[in-house]
Amino acid sequence: MEESTMNRSKAKPGKEARIAAKEPLPAPPVPKKLPFFKRLFKKQPNIFLTLIRQQAQITLEGLDALSNFMETQDPKAEALLTSKEKEADEVRRILIYELNKTFITPFDREDIFSLSRAIDDVLDYAYSTVTEIDILRVKPTPYMARMASLLRDAAFELNAAANRLEDHPGVASEHAQRAKALENRVEAVYREALADLFTGAEDIKHVVKMLKSREVYRHLSNAADRGDEAANLIADIVIKTT
Known part of the structure; x- marks a missing residue:
């Protein structure tokens, strides 16, 4: 009799036990979704603006290395500039590839191509400057250091303009004007x-030295010209798109 009672007590669990056995585990929280129309019209990152920003950032880093090299003649600065020039070339190749396969662009495709080329040219001339210094065995002068420092500042403004172009075009235009200045x-x-340089030439040796230095100055001047063109293109894009 006692055994039968014990079996019944085991077979019939209490009310709390039955509730615990039947109660399902809590479901994991469901992540909130944006309303349909917000998802539909959510702004997606544009590949061309992203690549232009990458080019501008790499150019700034390269011009910083150029300025450092002019001040210190540090081989590490030269190596960094060489690396940045190659990195920028690859980004430009990607941009051209994307441009060739894309039908709709955020602004005129010719402006995209020209802006990318102008920014790329700035870094190319910076790289050529250091190459000429090595080949011609020119010692950097205070004038070269000043020009390189100003080019770095201009690259900073171009980078800021590229980063503001999409969301704050008016601010981008202001940075472009500073780059031009x-x-x-x-x-x-x-x-x-x-x-x-051309004051007081005394002999042929001095003349040769002048011609070598002029080549380096010319590359720095060309870099500035291409930076000016990039600034003009940014200003034009702002006018066309606002």
């Missing part, structure tokens, strides 16, 4: 350097 300062130092 810095280009004018580079040209002023360039003319000052040439005037000093």
